[in-house]
Amino acid sequence: MAVRLPRPHRDDVRIALAGLLGGLLLWAIGLGTRPDDEPIVLWAGSWPVLLPLCVMAGCELLRRVRPRTVLLVGTVALACDTVTQGSLVTVVMFTDLVYASVLYGPPASARRIPWIMGLLSVIGTVVPTAVWRVPEAVLIGVIIGLVTLAPAATGWIVRNHRDAAEAARLRAQQTALLAEMDRSQAVSAERARMARELHDMVANHLSAIAIHSTAALSLDDPDTSKEALGVVRENSVAGLAEMRRLIGILRDSSGDTEPVAAPTLGGLGALVDHARANGLDVHLDCTHTSLPAPVEMAAYRIVQESLTNALKHASPGRVTVALVQREHALDVRVTSPFGGARDSGPRAPGSGAGLVGMSERVALLHGTFEAGPEGPEDLEGGKIWTVRATLPITEGETE
Structure with a gap:
């Protein structure tokens, strides 16, 4: 199986061609780094210079x-170049290889190469000075440092800046991703809150309209139909007012920009009276003192x-609403007759969103919620449907 060589980068091709052409130009005009009569030159003549040049390119x-x-x-090509007349371009290309090995090499090599080049510079300074004992020998170490240590240190500095820029880019991406996740969660939470508010504010009125309009259509008694239509009109006006107030919150350009007051337990009396008017x-049994606004709003909703569900689904009988405040929690309990021989199905359609909304409200306050039939069946096969919620009261939040 043939081994496929890696494809060189376009910039590397340009660098190689420029180095090769520059070296050939210096060779053509006869410029070398040392004359043929130096003792170090083992390969005299101009042609041996081309071999290290081509290898380096x-x-x-x-x-x-x-x-x-x-x-x-x-490194081997540079060693061969030192025993010829030498080419300045070969030396320059070697410094670029040292720089690239630190910049593009593995992290371990990038850390070791500057130390190795620094050690070679020290050796190139100490050994010739100790052997020849002339000040000019120090220049050998300086030249070695310029050819090896300087490009290695430059590559290390550039690599650190590049890694820092990449880390900053990744942090920016992570920050943007977290911000998008927070935005999506905020949008989802706001949509869920709007759905709960819309359902709680309007469902009660629409359920009463559906039940009483059905009664008005099914009964021939004019007085009963007139009374039912009166209830339908009353709930229609109230539901329309609630819708307008909700739209006023959602639309900044709406004329109704006044904030809607959050419902409190002080309005339970009116809520119960409205339920009685609907049949x-x-x-109501309510005993409480001052409570945090979120707890009062959740209990009210x-x-x-629960009264809306009782209006749609409960069998004839008493509906009991009980609120009891304990030391660290508010207990909410609503019971209504459920099922039995007299039950002919719901009087208004339901989607189950009400139970989901109640459960979400309690979960936001870290409370507990239960809803379902309980107790033994009576003679007609009915049970009691119970909604029970426990809403914690955080210390220090009560007024």
């Missing part, structure tokens, strides 16, 4: 994809939705 093609390999090969036999 080939290494430049793979400076990004194989940084460690080309550094080793380039329910409701008994739970009672409101």
